[in-house]
């Protein structure tokens with residue numbers, strides 16, 4: 001489907017709302033009917049018609065159509081956060097006694113879902129080094145139901161060979177779930193590679209303005225109906241109509257934002273790669289990335305999120321560098337208008353810098369929409385603070 005059609009027309013039914021160019025926010029919890037017969041027929045199709053907003057809301061429905069089309073899947077369900085979408089996708093595929101194989105060190109709350117939450121219900125997870133797809137095959141047991149991927153992850157950017165893992169899943173009757181937040185549907189099309197359920201934190205690039213927390217999952221109609229009937233309606237972690245409206249607005253500029261953020265990042269990395277204080281660049285589409293070829297094969301871009309390991313001797317120097325930045329904000333998240341830094345040291349207990357899976361001298365950068373020279377100047381002046 002044409003990208004402009006998806007972003008500017010699909011799902012929008014302007015004649016039905018007085019030809020308003022921007023769709024209305026249907027800020028209504030319930031919808032009424034002319035007769036009991038009509039009520040009965042609409043209840044039978046609660047996933048597709050307005051009955052009660054926990055199930056279907058017209059503003060949210062516009063967003064669902066656009067997101068499914070972007071990922072190239074039959075349907076999409078949106079949630080009040082990326083973590084709600086991840087949990088719904090995973091919970092929908094397991095029961096007590098089942099087993100999951102996951103890439104090691106997925107997003108922190110995904111990790112806790114597997115490690116802590118699901119254990120209470122007798123679901124076990126084996127974590128594997130996903131840089132070799134064969135590790136997934138080796139960990140599969142008769143009771144394995146899900147192969148979970150996050151390619152690349154959003155801190156150190158290791159990849160999984162998505163097509164290879166999908167093939168393994170298909171021969172063992174497992175469902176594949178991929179967290180595609182880093183790439184967005186524009187930089188990595190996971191449905192083309194055969195992934196069954198694609199999950200996103202829409203808080204990041206998809207909304208893009210650091211003002212909404214949202215998530216989604218994309219899949220075929222059969223899986224979507226199953227999730228709608230179970231996790232979606234039961235745990236009820238929906239996105240509000242107003243937040244859906246903000247997301248529709250944010251989506252309109254997704255290609256422009258991604259393009260600017262990506263171009264600035266490539267330029268900045270070229271300026272920084274020879275800097276004496278930069279030990280290593282971690283970015284999927286940088287030639288120094290150990291899986292550069294695989295990244296080129298399955299991704300068409302890598303956006304504005306990367307990490308640097310810095311040549312410093314003490315954790316205090318990392319604090320000093322980050323504190324010296326004038327325009328990068330010290331914060332988590334990414335994908336908005338504003339540039340950010342997130343040092344691994346900020347995650348660690350100050351008495352023990354080995355509590356993170358990542359090296360303490362690693363700093364994650366997100367390059368937002370500011371002018372690239374403005375950002376380079378800021379990084380360079382902060383690096384000069386280091387001896």
Ligand SMILES: *Cc1c(COP(=O)(O)O)cnc(C)c1O
Nearest residue numbers: 081082083107154181201203214
């Ligand atoms: C932020 C993030 C999540 C969680 O999404 P929320 O919207 O914060 O709940 C999941 N996966 C990845 C890769 C993320 O970056």
